[in-house]
Amino acid sequence: MEFKMKESGFYSEFAFGRLDVSGNEQHGFRPFQLMVSALAVCSGGVLRSVLEKMRIEVYDITIDADVRRNEQEANKIEAVHLHFRISGKDLIAEKIEKAMKLTEKNCPMVQSVKGSIQINETFEIIDNH
Template sequence: MIFKMKENGFETKFEYGTIQISGNEQYGFRPYQLMVSSIAVCGGGVLRKILEKQRMKVTDMTVEADVTRDPEAANKITKIHLHYTISGEGLIEDKLEKAMVLAQKNCPMAQTVIDSIELTESFKIGYVKG
């Protein structure tokens, strides 16, 4: 990856487009937003794959990230709580709980930060068919 300095931040290009990154959200995504996004989307993607392998069909998933930062330590991220709302067919609460643990263990982004950021998760089942 190559990040090119611009007047108000940096820019990088990928196959699907260009990302503007800046400490000022008027000019692009803030670095902490990209970090949290990576963790949330990685976890959600791995969770979806696990549920589908367990024959639970996921028709919709929303991941809400609640972020805690420490203003006295360079505003570093200290905690991320991910709350999943999952809709689908054949969703079983006990299996979902176990799948979440497995997903966190298999999400590269979560495993990258697990020793420096407290990462917690919860879920609720949305509309269920069958």
């Protein structure tokens, strides 16, 4: 990956398109937003894959991400809470719990920050029919 400087931040070109990154939201995605997005979407993708392998039919997954930052220490990310709202056919909480444990173990982004950022993952079943 190559990142090039622009007036306020940096940018990079990827196969999907241009990514603008800046500490100022007016000029691009903020770095912490990208970090939290990577954690949430990686976990969501792994969860979806695990549920498919378990032959659990899922209609939708929505992820709420809550981030805690420490202003006294360079505004670093200390904790991220990912809450998954899952709807599907005949969802059973115990099976979803098992899938969540597998997701945490198999998400590369979560494993990359393990020990540095506290990750808490919870879920709720929205639609059970």
